[in-house]
Amino acid sequence: MARLNDDAQWIVLMGFVVSFSLFFLAIVLNQSVVVGQTTAEAVSEFPKDDIRSVRDVIIQSVFLDDSGTTLNRTHVQNEIQRLSLSRQGSTVNFSSNAIAGYTNVYIHYNNGVTIYNETWTY
């Protein structure tokens, strides 16, 4: 090679710039697909409906009549704890105490990944 022709280097340079920018755009688009999937995974993983449902039924159970031989509240609350553990794999704990005319209901939910605590007052 006696003499290197170095004309029009700009064209080469622009070629590289364009190809690299397209490469990075491709990476961004590629990641955006994965984002949709991990979002769906996270939504499926989070026990939103389990927590809402068990919270509802615990609050309902607080108002049950516990007198006589039927022992409604005792039975229902025992059933909530046992069925949560065996069917949803979650530990559910709750207690209530009355302070100065108000009653606090402490609700605790733990399925090993998600922990939820609430104090519900009426």
Add this chain to the structure above:
Amino acid sequence: MVNSCGQLFTIEGIAASLIILMTAYIVVNNTSVYTPGDTHISNMQLEVMGSDALRMMDTSSNGTYGKTPLQTIIEQGDSDTFSTMFLNIVNNRTGTTRDTIQFRANVTYLMQPDYQTVNSTIFSNSSQSLIEGDHAVRVSEWVIVDKTPKDFPECPGMLSACSGKHAVLVEVLLWRD
């Protein structure tokens, strides 16, 4: 001697081929290929729809105080009404064609008389049964019923133990056929 003219055209050719490759990559990558890993997305939507349906069934009509349809269904062991109602809610679509979601519902409760043993019975089924390859999701709803449902076998003969309110868990597996 090798002629070294026209190197610029060679380099330009390489650059152009890179651009073409990248464009092809982007186009192919963006046409959605539905891999098994992506079923999370439709599973999530199915799960949301199922729990919404159960929640609707566990809401008394017009927001009045009283028994919800789901409570009545469980107390009477009315699996036909459950099936009709549930399929109606989940399969309704805009337009006249209906969706093809199938389900299998279980009711789980504590057995009489000592309330220690957990028992689960199949409560209601849709027309198709769950076969291998169906991606089913599970939704559940708590219901407090006034008595242990009449279809549950250990109840007869222990009428006193059957009375009173009990919490049962309604679990539904649902999948798109």
